[in-house]
Amino acid sequence: MRARIHVTRVIGLTSAVLLASGCSLIGTEQDDKADDTTVTLVAHESFALPDELVAAFEEESGYTLKISKLEDAGALTNQLVISKDNPVGDVVFGIDNSFATRAIDEDVFASYSPMLPAGAEKFELEGDDDGALTPIDTGNVCVNVDDAWFRKQGIPAPTRLDDLTKPTYKDLFVIPGASTSSPGLAFLLATIGEYGDEWPGYWEALDANGAKIVKGWSDAYFTDFTFSGGDRPIVVSYDSSPAFTLNKAGTKSTTSALLDSCFEQVEYAGVLKGDETNVEGAEALIRWLLTPEVQAALPPEMYVFPVADGIELPAEWARFAKRPTETEQVAPSDIASSRQAWLEEWTEIISR
Secondary structure, eight states, X not given: OOOOOOOOBOOOOOHHHHHHTOOOOBTOOGGGOOOTTEEEEEEETTOOOOHHHHHHHHHHHOOEEEEEEESSHHHHHHHHXXXXXXXXXXXXXXXXXXXXXXXXXXXXEEOOOOOOOTTGGGGSOTTOTTOOOEEEEEEEEEEEEEHHHHHHHTOOOOOSGGGXXXXXXXXXXXXXXXTTOHHHHHHHHHHHHHHGGGHHHHHHXXXXXXXXXXXXXXXXXXXXXXXXXXXXXXXXXXTTGGGGOBOTTSXXXXXXXXXXXXXXXXXXXXXXXXXXXOHHHHHHHHHHHTSXXXXXXXXXXXXXXXXXXXXXXXXXXXXXXXXXXXXBOOOHHXXXXXXXXXXXXXXXXXXX
């Protein structure tokens, strides 16, 4: 018999409160910002590429690459906005389509439109008429379940969003916060796409059913999710995640994604606007992120799909990273106009 799990919450803060809390860059000092031989990339904490690729970029471009990280794309966006008059780097990676319009509206980017590899044009941000952002990778944020845990407990795993409000799954779901996490906001948008104006009622039911809200995806997946040793077998993650949860024989994934719960996420890179920005270095780095070598490294390093066509995926992805045929849709214009109101209402619901 499972013990009742104490529900804790990291309250989703409104933008003003979150900014006041001080989202500091990891390993960055503003006075340390580069000369023209260094290009400073500001990214979320999940950014990772092989050292040999970074070394090749440095050798071929002549720039030294400095990487500064924030915990999540939500915090990253907030940092870019509050520091736009004194930018914390030269180029940013990891702004996604749920947060991108906010950064564009705040005029933090310089225009730059590199030649895109075939296929990448499908992922350009709708409404980005000035070419502020370049698509780099894509993936779908979906609910993931630990099938092995459910089999061991003799409980049927959930199969759709409606199931997550049922008593069977009380205290079993962990969600990254919508105001502090891009996957968290993507999941909120998925519920808005699914339930329309009735989405607050769905979140009230999730909250009443013991859903746990944490700050970011890493907290949810690597701390609370049962696959990682936590006590919650349902988590908001990605459609690619099951490719990383194989059994010891490598023949079967122990988790699965609920493919009717997904919201497509596209991550972008952009040149930061500023008098001291190393524009040439920033543009060189964005072109590098679009190269076949980097695009091929994205799946195993960052759990995401490349935007370029013709990139060979790892073999286990073909077997276990099942992609949805349809995703929940919310128009970028609606996200831009309603995101803050949605976040405020979401915060009120989970704060009760």
